[in-house]
Every structure is written in C-alpha cells, then in structure tokens.
Amino acid sequence: MKVNAEARQRLSALLRARENDVLQRWAEIAARSLRGRLTEAELVRQVREVYVALMGMLEGAGDGELAGAGSSESRAALGELSRSWARQGFTPTETANLVFTIKEVMLDLSESGETDQVPADFLVLSLLVDEMGLYTFDTYTKARESIIADQTEQLLELSTPVVKLWDGVVAVPLVGTLDSARAQVVMEKLLQTLVDTGSAYAIVDITGVPAVDTQVAQHILKTVVAARLMGAECIISGIRPQIAQTVVALGIEFGDIATKASLADALVHALRASGVEFSKRNRSL
Numbered sequence: 001m002k003v004n005a006e007a008r009q010r011l012s013a014l015l016r017a018r019e020n021d022v023l024q025r026w027a028e029i030a031a032r033s034l035r036g037r038l039t040e041a042e043l044v045r046q047v048r049e050v051y052v053a054l055m056g057m058l059e060g061a062g063d064g065e066l067a068g069a070g071s072s073e074s075r076a077a078l079g080e081l082s083r084s085w086a087r088q089g090f091t092p093t094e095t096a097n098l099v100f101t102i103k104e105v106m107l108d109l110s111e112s113g114e115t116d117q118v119p120a121d122f123l124v125l126s127l128l129v130d131e132m133g134l135y136t137f138d139t140y141t142k143a144r145e146s147i148i149a150d151q152t153e154q155l156l157e158l159s160t161p162v163v164k165l166w167d168g169v170v171a172v173p174l175v176g177t178l179d180s181a182r183a184q185v186v187m188e189k190l191l192q193t194l195v196d197t198g199s200a201y202a203i204v205d206i207t208g209v210p211a212v213d214t215q216v217a218q219h220i221l222k223t224v225v226a227a228r229l230m231g232a233e234c235i236i237s238g239i240r241p242q243i244a245q246t247v248v249a250l251g252i253e254f255g256d257i258a259t260k261a262s263l264a265d266a267l268v269h270a271l272r273a274s275g276v277e278f279s280k281r282n283r284s285l
Contacts (some may be wrong), residue, residue, distance in 0.1 A: 007124045012058040014121075015051075018109065023047055023111030029127045030098050035091070046081060050099055050132075053077040057128055066131050078132060086143035095140045099133040115186045123137075133271045160186045162193040168202045169270045170194065171263065175208030183219035187226050194230045201270035202227045205263045224257055233273065235259070237266035 012176040015022060022214075026047045027040070034043070060070045067075075076101070084097040103126055108124065160182060165171050170193050172186055190202060204220060224234040235258040239247075247254075250283065260266040268278070 005122055005235055008058045010121050011125055012055065014056070015055065019051075021109070022102070025108065026051070026101055029104055030101045033094055033097055034090075037087060046098065049077050049081055053132065054102065054128065057132075066119060066128075066135055074132075075135065078136050082139035086140050086147060092137055092144075094138045096133045096137045099129060099136050101252045103105040103129055105247070115161055128246065160189055160269070162189045164193075164197055165203070165267055168197075168199050168274055169203065169267065170197060170199045171203040171205055171267075173205045173208065177210060178211070178216045178219050178220070186219075187223045189228055190223060194232050196229060200232055201235065201274060202232045203235045203237055203266045203270065204262065205266070206243070207236045207240070207263065209238070209243075212243050212246055212252075214252065215251055217247065217250070221254070222276070223256075233258075233270075234270055235266040237261070239265045 010011070023044065027044045030047060031038075031040070031043055035048075038046070056074040056077075057066060057071055060074070064073060081098075082095055085225075106122060106125060159175070160172065162170055162172050170190070172190055178186070193199070194202060206220065209216065216266060220236065224236070229236045236254065237260045239259050239261055258266075258269060260269060272278070
C-alpha cells in the first residue's frame with residue numbers, strides 16, 4: 001500500500017519528536033503480555049528495532065510499502081525479530097503484538113492531548129503497522145515450521161539407533177510405530193553403518209513394535225532387501241506370538257529371511273553363521 005509523502009512526513013516528524021516517550025510507553029505496554037520473560041533492557045532493544053523498521057517505511061524510498069525494494073532493511077529487521085522470538089518460544093500472538101502495540105501508544109498520546117495527530121494520519125499509521133504485523137506473523141509461522149521439522153528429524157535420528165553387537169554384526173532395535181518417514185531413516189542409517197563397519201550381518205529387532213500390519217511389514221522387507229543389496233544378511237528378531245499370528249492371518253511372506261523370537265537368538269544365529277563356535281563351561285560346585 002503506497003502512502004502519500006505528506007502523511008509519511010507528518011508521521012515521521014511526530015515519531016521523531018516524541019521518540020523517547022513513544023519507546024518508553026511502547027515497552028511498558030508490550031511488557032504486560034510477556035510476564036517478565038524478557039529483561040527491560042532487552043525489551044527496549046527489541047521495541048527500538050521495530051521502531052527503526054517503521055521509520056524506515058516512513059522515511060525510506062519504498063513509499064510506505066513493506067514489500068517494496070526500498071523497505072528491504074525493514075523486512076530484514078522484522079524477519080530477524082520473528083525468527084528470534086520463534087526460537088525463544090514466544091507465541092505468534094506475542095510476537096505480532098510487539099508490532100501492533102505502537103497503535104495503542106499513539107492512541108494514548110492522541111487522547112491525552114499530547115499530540116495534534118489528525119485521524120487520517122492515525123489511519124495511515126494503522127494500515128502500515130497492520131502490514132508489518134502480518135509480515136511478522138507470517139515469518140514467525142515459517143520459522144516455527146522449520147524448527148518443528150528440524151526437531152522431528154532429530155527425534156527420528158535418536159529413535160532409530162544402529163548399534164554394533166559384535167564384529168561383523170549390527171542391530172537396529174525398533175521401538176514404536178514404523179511409518180514411511182521413519183522407515184526411510186532406518187534404511188539410510190542401517191546402510192551407512194554397514195558401509196562404515198563392513199558388517200556382514202544385520203539384525204532388525206521389532207520387539208518394541210506394538211503391532212505389525214501389512215504396511216509395517218513392507219517397510220521391514222524393503223529395509224532387508226536394501227541391506228542384502230549391500231551384501232549383508234538380515235535377520236528379523238522379536239517375533240512374539242501375537243505378531244506371528246498377525247503375520248500369518250495377513251498372509252505376509254518373509255520368504256527366506258531368517259526370523260527369531262528374540263534379539264539374543266538372532267545374535268547367536270549371526271555368530272554361528274559367521275563361524276563363531278560356542279561351548280558350555282562346566283562349573284564345579
């Protein structure tokens with residue numbers, strides 16, 4: 001929205017003349033909803049950044065348009081503020097209110113007779129601030145979505161560890177639901193571990209998987225096939241009676257893939273297949 005030069009000049013002159021009062025009242029009003037989550041000095045600094053962004057729209061070459069080329073510094077300042085508050089855990093309402101508060105400040109000054117601001121100028125200021133607030137809200141939302149996506153990826157990494165049980169034997173203990181996204185992470189981590197360790201055997205343990213349906217079985221089978229393509233033999237462990245009955249009822253075929261009831265049984269199978277011999281030690285009383 002383009003704003004005529006006269007209105008921008010009047011607003012700019014007013015804000016410059018009452019800068020200290022405006023910033024002080026702005027910080028005081030904004031502090032009400034923050035409940036002490038920012039220090040006074042930090043809040044004043046944040047308010048000043050928004051003030052500078054607003055002045056940039058009024059005095060810059062962008063004709064009061066936030067989307068214009070002349071308002072790039074204002075957009076950058078508001079964007080950084082939004083991303084910072086998103087990382088600190090502030091709500092989108094708190095973030096946008098930091099911008100919208102200037103309208104309450106100017107209204108208070110006008111009602112108290114401390115300014116001779118005309119209604120038309122207040123309307124112009126309100127429209128400019130609304131545009132800034134919406135931009136702040138939009139940037140905040142995108143930042144939060146990015147943070148949530150990063151956290152989800154980190155949780156997937158933590159929930160799908162690949163551990164080395166023995167020389168040449170690695171295991172993937174699965175816990176919880178196995179969906180497409182997690183299955184992809186499992187496959188990538190397993191294949192990378194096989195490359196890094198040169199292991200010939202991989203155990204996929206599903207003891208912690210609450211239920212196995214056709215989709216889960218397909219994810220497991222794809223992981224096994226991918227590992228086989230890397231030259232590793234796979235063993236599926238954790239086949240509880242309930243899971244065995246479900247697999248049979250669904251008609252799921254594991255083919256020639258070795259399956260064991262427990263991780264210990266799978267490890268013994270892998271060690272024997274790799275040539276490790278076991279012997280029982282006689283303990284004398």
